[in-house]
Amino acid sequence: xxxxxxxxxxxxxxxxxxxxxxxxxxxxxxxxxxxxxxxxxxxxxxxxxxxxxxxxxxxxxxxxxxxxxxxxxxxxxxxxxxxxxxxxxxxxxxxxxxxxxxxxxxxxxxxxxxxxxxxxxxxxxxxxxxxxxxxxxxxxxxxxxxxxxxxxxxxxxxxxxxxxxxxxxxxxxxxxxxxxxxxxxxxxxxxxxxxxxxxxxxxxxxxxxxxxxxxxxxxxxxxxxxxxxxxxxxxxxxxxxxxxxxxxxxxxxxxxxxxxxxxxxxxxxxxxxxxxxxxxxxxxxxxxxxxxxxxxxxxxxxxxxxxxxxxxxxxxxxxxxxxxxxxxxxxxxxxxxxxxxxxxxxxxxxxxxxxxxxxxxxxxxxxxxxxxxxxxxxxxxxxxxxxxxxxxxxxxxxxxxxxxxxxxxxxxxx
Amino acid sequence: xxxxxxxxxxxxxxxxxxxxxxxxxxxxxxxxxxxxxxxxxxxxxxxxxxxxxxxxxxxxxxxxxxxxxxxxxxxxxxxxxxxxxxxxxxxxxxxxxxxxxxxxxxxxxxxxxxxxxxxxxxxxxxxxxxxxxxxxxxxxxxxxxxxxxxxxxxxxxxxxxxxxxxxxxxxxxxxxxxxxxxxxxxxxxxxxxxxxxxxxxxxxxxxxxxxxxxxxxxxxxxxxxxxxxxxxxxxxxxxxxxxxxxxxxxxxxxxxxxxxxxxxxxxxxxxxxxxxxxxxxxxxxxxxxxxxxxxxxxxxxxxxxxxxxxxxxxxxxxxxxxxxxxxxxxxxxxxxxxxxxxxxxxxxxxxxxxxxxxxxxxxxxxxxxxxxxxxxxxxxxxxxxxxxxxxxxxxxxxxxxxxxxxxxxxxxxxxxxx
Numbered sequence: 001x002x003x004x005x006x007x008x009x010x011x012x013x014x015x016x017x018x019x020x021x022x023x024x025x026x027x028x029x030x031x032x033x034x035x036x037x038x039x040x041x042x043x044x045x046x047x048x049x050x051x052x053x054x055x056x057x058x059x060x061x062x063x064x065x066x067x068x069x070x071x072x073x074x075x076x077x078x079x080x081x082x083x084x085x086x087x088x089x090x091x092x093x094x095x096x097x098x099x100x101x102x103x104x105x106x107x108x109x110x111x112x113x114x115x116x117x118x119x120x121x122x123x124x125x126x127x128x129x130x131x132x133x134x135x136x137x138x139x140x141x142x143x144x145x146x147x148x149x150x151x152x153x154x155x156x157x158x159x160x161x162x163x164x165x166x167x168x169x170x171x172x173x174x175x176x177x178x179x180x181x182x183x184x185x186x187x188x189x190x191x192x193x194x195x196x197x198x199x200x201x202x203x204x205x206x207x208x209x210x211x212x213x214x215x216x217x218x219x220x221x222x223x224x225x226x227x228x229x230x231x232x233x234x235x236x237x238x239x240x241x242x243x244x245x246x247x248x249x250x251x252x253x254x255x256x257x258x259x260x261x262x263x264x265x266x267x268x269x270x271x272x273x274x275x276x277x278x279x280x281x282x283x284x285x286x287x288x289x290x291x292x293x294x295x296x297x298x299x300x301x302x303x304x305x306x307x308x309x310x311x312x313x314x315x316x317x318x319x320x321x322x323x324x325x326x327x328x329x330x331x332x333x334x335x336x337x338x339x340x341x342x343x344x345x346x347x348x349x350x351x352x353x354x355x356x357x358x359x360x361x362x363x364x365x366x367x368x369x370x371x372x373x374x375x376x377x378x379x380x381x382x383x384x385x386x387x388x389x390x391x392x393x394x395x396x397x398x399x400x401x402x403x404x405x406x407x408x409x410x411x412x413x414x
Numbered sequence: 415x416x417x418x419x420x421x422x423x424x425x426x427x428x429x430x431x432x433x434x435x436x437x438x439x440x441x442x443x444x445x446x447x448x449x450x451x452x453x454x455x456x457x458x459x460x461x462x463x464x465x466x467x468x469x470x471x472x473x474x475x476x477x478x479x480x481x482x483x484x485x486x487x488x489x490x491x492x493x494x495x496x497x498x499x500x501x502x503x504x505x506x507x508x509x510x511x512x513x514x515x516x517x518x519x520x521x522x523x524x525x526x527x528x529x530x531x532x533x534x535x536x537x538x539x540x541x542x543x544x545x546x547x548x549x550x551x552x553x554x555x556x557x558x559x560x561x562x563x564x565x566x567x568x569x570x571x572x573x574x575x576x577x578x579x580x581x582x583x584x585x586x587x588x589x590x591x592x593x594x595x596x597x598x599x600x601x602x603x604x605x606x607x608x609x610x611x612x613x614x615x616x617x618x619x620x621x622x623x624x625x626x627x628x629x630x631x632x633x634x635x636x637x638x639x640x641x642x643x644x645x646x647x648x649x650x651x652x653x654x655x656x657x658x659x660x661x662x663x664x665x666x667x668x669x670x671x672x673x674x675x676x677x678x679x680x681x682x683x684x685x686x687x688x689x690x691x692x693x694x695x696x697x698x699x700x701x702x703x704x705x706x707x708x709x710x711x712x713x714x715x716x717x718x719x720x721x722x723x724x725x726x727x728x729x730x731x732x733x734x735x736x737x738x739x740x741x742x743x744x745x746x747x748x749x750x751x752x753x754x755x756x757x758x759x760x761x762x763x764x765x766x767x768x769x770x771x772x773x774x775x776x777x778x779x780x781x782x783x784x785x786x787x788x789x790x791x792x793x794x795x796x797x798x799x800x801x802x803x804x805x806x807x808x809x810x811x812x813x814x815x816x817x818x819x820x821x822x823x824x825x826x827x828x829x830x831x832x
């Protein structure tokens with residue numbers, strides 16, 4: 001029993017070039033489906049029909065949903081196969097997944113293409129920072145200087161109208177920067193998104209392999225693809241885009257780089273804060289249903305507020321129209337969790353330096369709240385462990401009973 | 415730190431690249447850093463500034479230099495990588511306030527020309543990890559693939575600096591290399607010898623925690639005119655990786671756009687590696703796991719009495735292969751040998767847990783029991799250390815360190831009485 005990747009084909013559909021393959025699930029009872037990667041006709045020759053994008057895009061779903069093997073009749077780069085085994089070993093170590101067999105034939109040679117570098121270009125802080133870092137470090141003629149930005153429909157957003165607006169904005173930024181913008185449309189994640197509670201599968205396991213699958217789909221054009229790191233060195237923790245994981249999605253022909261890890265989020269914002277193009281076209285918000293016609297940041301969600309705080313501390317928020325507001329007030333702050341804790345700690349000193357004690361106090365309150373909540377959660381966990389180990393779950397039963405009673409009580413119901 | 419006067423020359427029987435290393439902040443004396451090889455590999459040795467930069471960056475960080483100045487063009491990928499690697503070392507072993515070494519060098523605007531055709535090498539010590547890297551590579555890559563390993567690099571001046579012992583090792587691996595379809599490149603360097611004596615007094619902490627990966631990578635960069643990918647065998651598998659100088663999160667950062675440094679063997683435990691090698695007669699004839707190089711004799715490179723030898727012999731027993739090899743002084747292990755020579759430390763305790771199960775499975779309950787005794791002894795020692803730490807913590811926090819002071823007085827008096 002195995003997942004089968006079959007029926008690989010390249011075609012033109014609805015004015016786009018497309019590669020697709022059928023994914024047949026055999027162990028976990030999911031229905032068969034097609035995975036596709038599409039791009040504009042002008043990039044048709046860059047789209048590569050090989051097993052790589054489909055295998056890289058299916059591996060994490062396969063281990064997540066409990067498949068035992070993956071089979072494809074197409075040939076696979078031995079380096080990629082080795083890397084996928086290492087990636088699965090990390091997943092086993094972090095999350096207890098089994099390492100599954102990859103039943104494929106091996107490609108005996110590699111295709112040599114002229115080197116060309118790309119990055120995933122969402123318009124967010126991390127992607128602009130990677131571009132900036134690369135363009136400052138790699139001189140104009142260097143083959144690893146990023147020349148392509150890839151923007152993807154079907155990951156965090158799947159509203160065609162919104163996507164086209166974002167794409168147009170990014171195109172203007174890309175033109176100013178001097179890179180080509182390549183739009184890619186894919187359902188590599190859409191097949192699972194609705195059932196992905198709290199986006200945990202995406203965040204902890206899938207993100208970099210999904211992005212890498214898109215890079216492999218374009219490997220006729222690119223030989224190096226940078227995935228922007230979401231955390232700095234000191235804040236790394238096991239998740240789906242980790243410096244230990246991402247390079248394993250490389251093949252002999254396409255190198256996947258986990259880029260920008262040497263900078264904290266605050267250092268990244270600082271790096272791009274004097275880059276006019278980035279500041280004007282910044283898009284950090286994931287609440288795409290709240291996007292305006294030209295403003296792609298709601299200004300109220302945690303990510304927006306956090307970024308705006310950093311821009312305030314650098315004195316540049318009032319210079320950009322990318323957010324609906326030109327300043328942040330303490331009441332705009334939302335609860336902080338462990339994932340974002342370090343980002344806020346980094347903001348304290350620069351905000352203080354700018355004389356924004358109101359914001360410093362508000363952040364400190366939110367950090368303390370987060371600490372308190374974590375302490376409570378730890379205590380709850382300990383009580384739960386004690387209860388199940390020594391009291392046969394009696395505390396839990398009593399607690400459930402009280403809550404049941406509370407729910408039934410007419411006073412509470414009202 | 416300044417790296418100056420880079421040159422390539424032939425000195426006596428060897429080809430050499432060298433540079434003068436001048437310390438600016440820490441008051442150490444200047445020295446000539448060199449990497450040498452034999453004349454037949456002279457064309458492979460390139461005067462690559464990367465080799466010196468990678469060799470010096472961790473010593474510079476360790477000894478507190480503020481910058482490394484190098485008047486040469488370096489790859490921007492390597493520069494970013496070295497900054498990231500220093501970031502990891504700071505995160506693991508220093509406080510966030512520790513300044514990273516500034517790399518003061520121009521960046522290359524293109525790849526070096528002519529481009530080196532794809533060719534892979536690896537560091538070949540003759541131990542379990544390096545043999546497993548070669549074996550796994552042979553199984554994974556078709557022979558004509560550019561990542562199929564063609565060269566084995568054997569380095570003099572890292573763990574070993576005894577010319578006679580090196581000759582024995584080299585002789586042993588030369589025959590093996592041709593059997594496995596690789597060329598053996600002997601390399602001689604002082605990139606670690608400058609620090610080794612003082613590091614030895616400190617339990618080789620600098621080497622183990624910070625320098626290992628970059629030292630090997632520096633040697634690889636010296637051969638970037640021949641090689642485009644070089645594998646470093648990992649001693650630890652994924653679940654047992656800790657912050658140390660051979661961590662893959664660190665080593666990948668020593669790559670440049672034209673040379674990849676690959677951390678290999680992460681998905682196999684040491685026992686799995688032994689199992690992989692245990693049916694290969696060529697490996698069994700040439701294995702060298704022992705670090706006690708002063709005990710080496712021609713044809714006898716494993717003392718059979720140190721912890722590492724014993725650990726490997728036990729693994730070979732569990733794989734049913736010890737009796738098929740002559741590289742150890744004996745064909746079997748006894749309980750007494752385990753009792754006498756095995757000392758378990760934190761960094762490799764997990765290897766013994768794995769061994770105990772394998773020995774039981776292989777029908778050697780006697781050795782499994784001996785290993786279990788050692789594990790128990792280690793865990794007991796660990797519990798005592800933990801209690802001591804707790805007492806010390808309590809003493810520091812609430813008793814102003816009086817318990818420690820009283821303890822010291824008692825020990826001193828006892829010494830006097832003795």
